[in-house]
Amino acid sequence: MPRAIQKRTLETRARLIAAAEEIIASSSFEAMRVEEVVLRAGTAKGTFFAHFKDKDALMDLIIGGRIDRYLDALEQQPAPRTAEDLAEALMPLAEFMTCERYVFDVILRYSGAAAVEDIGPIAATFGRLVEIQERWLDDAGFRSDIPTDLQAEGVQAFMLQAMATKFCALHNAQSIKERFVPYLRAWLEPN
Amino acid sequence: MPRAIQKRTLETRARLIAAAEEIIASSSFEAMRVEEVVLRAGTAKGTFFAHFKDKDALMDLIIGGRIDRYLDALEQQPAPRTAEDLAEALMPLAEFMTCERYVFDVILRYSGAAAVEDIGPIAATFGRLVEIQERWLDDAGFRSDIPTDLQAEGVQAFMLQAMATKFCALHNAQSIKERFVPYLRAWLEPN
DNA sequence: CCTAGAAAATGACCACGGTCAATAATTAAA
């Protein structure tokens, strides 16, 4: 029979997460070191890995949490009416996702879960984002020749492409939005 | 004044690359260890890093080389006439790019160079691929409402999206091509 | 309370990528 989770366990876990958030706040996601986290949390290194599968699992959790707050905000908004508005609405999220090269890499790596049983926080947010976009696209009625879910996946693909160029010398003179809008127009408003 | 590169240097470099290729051939890209490479090449560890900035730089070189061979083949082919044919033509390349999760991750990370001066082998192949597609799309004349280079970038974005799903539990029941074709149809043949 | 057994925490240890001061080999000029 499985015993209830001890209060101690929850406290330790909370301390580890808090310590990581502190480091991120005072320097960056990239600068986070497991050794530094356990030092601040006052635990041994092994304890970290008893709570999180690996360092990236904690990153998944923290970054996924941040993304979820952006999605909460998006859900409050009315459906955008134009490709331009859609891009505009997604910009805060896109800016966060590309705030650091390291963050973008983690997001890419975790955006699709290899197995159903390990759909993590970030992968879940991608599912949520598609749902939000499907609702928006249903309302806006851009294209009637292809299903809404295909449209939403396309928006996702172009958003990733636009974001990737932020780290690409050939394109980073342009802002993410400047790259995103032409894609969206061509995708959602052909002809 | 810069001296000529020593023959010894080229030999050492060739031995390192050959050793790495051996390991990849007998196991996998992921299994490559710097220690094992230098052991087989008969050099010291430091020598490796005198020739390559880091482990990934050698991966960039080797994977970029493989991709280039696929592009050589694509350049020999006539321009595809339909979205389906385009997807079909790109499948061998897509299959290689997703032969290992690790390989796909490296490709994603190196597909855009952070600075003009360090456009590496993989980043260069992405430029080449866009050029090939621009020629194809010019010939095929799918869409006249948007420029060819935008069309080509879209094909790229959807190819990445279709490939990514190979490692995603939600979609990997479908083949890459099954996912790629609907995107391409919707992108290149709207209405 | 006491105790058995489960859950949690520990820290020495390992794997592996990467560094750098010291050394060896090569080259061009005297």
Next chain:
DNA sequence: TTTAATTATTGACCGTGGTCATTTTCTAGG
């Protein structure tokens, strides 16, 4: 040929993520 300058190689060492047998703490049953 000798020598000085340049280039290539070396391997001990480090940083950091991750493991696991052992120890400590907690909990339920008597």
